Amino acid sequence: MTDFSSDGLRRLAPERGSELGRELGRAIRSMVAAKWPLLALVILFGVTVVAIFGPSIAPLDPNRQNIMLRLAEPLADGARGSTFWLGSDALGRDVLSRLLYGARISLLVGVCAITVGGVIGVTAGLVSGYFGGWIDDVIMRLGDIQLAFPFILLAIMFLVVLGPGVVNLILVLGIGQWVTYARIVRGQTLSLREKEFVEAARALGDSTAAIIFRTILPNIVAPLTVIASFNVASVILAEAALSFLGLGVPPSVPTWGSMLAESREQLIANKWWLAIFPGLAIVLTVLSFNIIGDWLRDFLDPRLKERR
Amino acid sequence: MWTFIARRLLQSVVVILGVTLISFIALQIGGDPTYLFVSERATEEEIAMVRAALGFDNPLHIQYLTYLGNIAQGEFGNSLSYRQPAMEIVLGALPATIELTIFAMTFAITLAVPLGVFAALYRGTPVDGGIMTMAMFGQSVPGFWLGIMMILFFGLALRILPISGHVPFLLPLLQGEFSKAFQNLPNSLYYLIMPGIAAGFYSLSRNARLVRSSMLEVLSQDYVRTARSKGLTERAVVIHHALRNAWLPVITMIGLEFGFLLGGVVVIETVFSYPGIGRLVFNAINQRDIPVVQAAVVVLSVIFISLNLIVDLVYARIDPRVKL
Numbered sequence: 001m002t003d004f005s006s007d008g009l010r011r012l013a014p015e016r017g018s019e020l021g022r023e024l025g026r027a028i029r030s031m032v033a034a035k036w037p038l039l040a041l042v043i044l045f046g047v048t049v050v051a052i053f054g055p056s057i058a059p060l061d062p063n064r065q066n067i068m069l070r071l072a073e074p075l076a077d078g079a080r081g082s083t084f085w086l087g088s089d090a091l092g093r094d095v096l097s098r099l100l101y102g103a104r105i106s107l108l109v110g111v112c113a114i115t116v117g118g119v120i121g122v123t124a125g126l127v128s129g130y131f132g133g134w135i136d137d138v139i140m141r142l143g144d145i146q147l148a149f150p151f152i153l154l155a156i157m158f159l160v161v162l163g164p165g166v167v168n169l170i171l172v173l174g175i176g177q178w179v180t181y182a183r184i185v186r187g188q189t190l191s192l193r194e195k196e197f198v199e200a201a202r203a204l205g206d207s208t209a210a211i212i213f214r215t216i217l218p219n220i221v222a223p224l225t226v227i228a229s230f231n232v233a234s235v236i237l238a239e240a241a242l243s244f245l246g247l248g249v250p251p252s253v254p255t256w257g258s259m260l261a262e263s264r265e266q267l268i269a270n271k272w273w274l275a276i277f278p279g280l281a282i283v284l285t286v287l288s289f290n291i292i293g294d295w296l297r298d299f300l301d302p303r304l305k306e307r308r
Numbered sequence: 309m310w311t312f313i314a315r316r317l318l319q320s321v322v323v324i325l326g327v328t329l330i331s332f333i334a335l336q337i338g339g340d341p342t343y344l345f346v347s348e349r350a351t352e353e354e355i356a357m358v359r360a361a362l363g364f365d366n367p368l369h370i371q372y373l374t375y376l377g378n379i380a381q382g383e384f385g386n387s388l389s390y391r392q393p394a395m396e397i398v399l400g401a402l403p404a405t406i407e408l409t410i411f412a413m414t415f416a417i418t419l420a421v422p423l424g425v426f427a428a429l430y431r432g433t434p435v436d437g438g439i440m441t442m443a444m445f446g447q448s449v450p451g452f453w454l455g456i457m458m459i460l461f462f463g464l465a466l467r468i469l470p471i472s473g474h475v476p477f478l479l480p481l482l483q484g485e486f487s488k489a490f491q492n493l494p495n496s497l498y499y500l501i502m503p504g505i506a507a508g509f510y511s512l513s514r515n516a517r518l519v520r521s522s523m524l525e526v527l528s529q530d531y532v533r534t535a536r537s538k539g540l541t542e543r544a545v546v547i548h549h550a551l552r553n554a555w556l557p558v559i560t561m562i563g564l565e566f567g568f569l570l571g572g573v574v575v576i577e578t579v580f581s582y583p584g585i586g587r588l589v590f591n592a593i594n595q596r597d598i599p600v601v602q603a604a605v606v607v608l609s610v611i612f613i614s615l616n617l618i619v620d621l622v623y624a625r626i627d628p629r630v631k632l
Contacts (some may be wrong), residue, residue: 001604023415033504067521141322144319144323145322145323145326148326148327148609148612148613148616149323149326149327149330149609149612150567150568150570150571150608150609150612151571152571152572152574152575153570153571153574153605153608153609154330154605156589156593156601156605157330157331157333157334157601157602157605158337160334160593160596160598160601161334161335161337162337181571184472204322217594225438233448236452237448240452240453241450241452241572241575243589244450244575244578245574245575245578245593246451246590246593246594260450260452260453260456263456263582264579266458267459267460267464267471268464268471270460270464271536273480275453275457275460276457279449279450279453279456282450282453282475283445283448283449283450283453286448286449286450287444287445287448290444290447292356294444297428305447
């Protein structure tokens, strides 16, 4: 028999909180057992530390030019007893220091862009799924139009006019991602809308906004974290590609993509270190996000694992 | 059937209108778009003349209609750096880009299907592990960096593959010079190997994973068990029963994949100095040659949308579950 007192109705909501500790323990054990996700997490932790503390870790000023010491090989001596651990570029700047600074832009753009895309997409998906009707139609058709348009071309078109810059990059990449979130959230909302605990919240007289954001939203966080981790990976790849095309951030800011763009001119001269290290940095970071995403998906939905 | 085609056609028209609207907004977003169409050294009179000629002194909705009319006639204005119609330049570079995209696509799909099938059949073995690890890497490596690495290794260290350039095949074919086209073919393919692999590797990885999970799902179906219990050989079960259904999702992906490849090719072409739309766009970006960028983006989008339309229609034709 359903308990119709307001406490009873509240209890219909799936339990959280108390289970959190146990879930966390299960997550850690599963991660350790799978090994790779743990390594990925360690790498991402390292990249985050570098992104935050880059300026104090970097051995040299990343923009300090020294024409006398240009294109030094890795481990070559730099000025005044310093060492170019990963070599120097065509303007004599230290590759390692630029690499450490580059982590900043990649992570910043990756995380901010999925936040922008996530907020827009989740809101659109919740509204679409909860209300249905014409508003659902409009939002989903807009999404269809955007998906029918190769994303990188859209980004190129806007960035050419807007000009390079971190904020523009984040906005364009973020807006490029909203549809993914909106589609998943809409589907989840559609099914949750009919659940007992949502009906209970409605019966208690909760406002529509409260139902959407406090009752439904917490229950779709799990699939969102999976999409978000894959999404950071693809946004970082897109950022690298756009920076490579010269559409990223202004040239004075070192990024992995723009370092690769600069390496192109030195390729024929076989200055391999200019091309290998920034690329490895991108691959390691993106690979880690992908591995975490894969693990999260299996962890949150064990049913899927059998098929994988 | 006809209502489906009509609805799908209408949808494509709406999407193309959406594309033109977005590219129109992109033009307007930075203020008076006239400045995007004149060189930096233009005088005030020249600017005023261009503004009047392109109709940028009209109200916005009139401007959009004019813009739409111009696009319909393939009129994007003159390229600022080449002083030729932007559309002509873009169409000139198109065949090379199509060659590269088709090569990359063929590379990706012809390898992804067998790899995915093998991984599914040998699930949990090192074969599966190896293929899936490769796929995971493939989805984490920027295609343009893979291109750079191949240039360093195969081009510069081993000197077995050309690091840049292109021998046209499609262009002479379209111009009716068949003997020249087929004479060029071996060389044309030779020059496509590195850029093609660099552009297609991500798609190869994604589709290998897709085929694998689709195959695993199909293999657990009742009709596969029935086929096995009838005493069919494993080979017959896989080829005639499982594979036929397992690769349906791949067909749907092909359309989207093409769009993805067209986008990726823009960057890859730059790496290999490959004379297609991508390198054209790259140069246009650096010279802020907006008419060329606009023409290229709209042309590629229309190709992408049309391809998706075709793929959908083909899919509806071959999958009996899609009711028309």
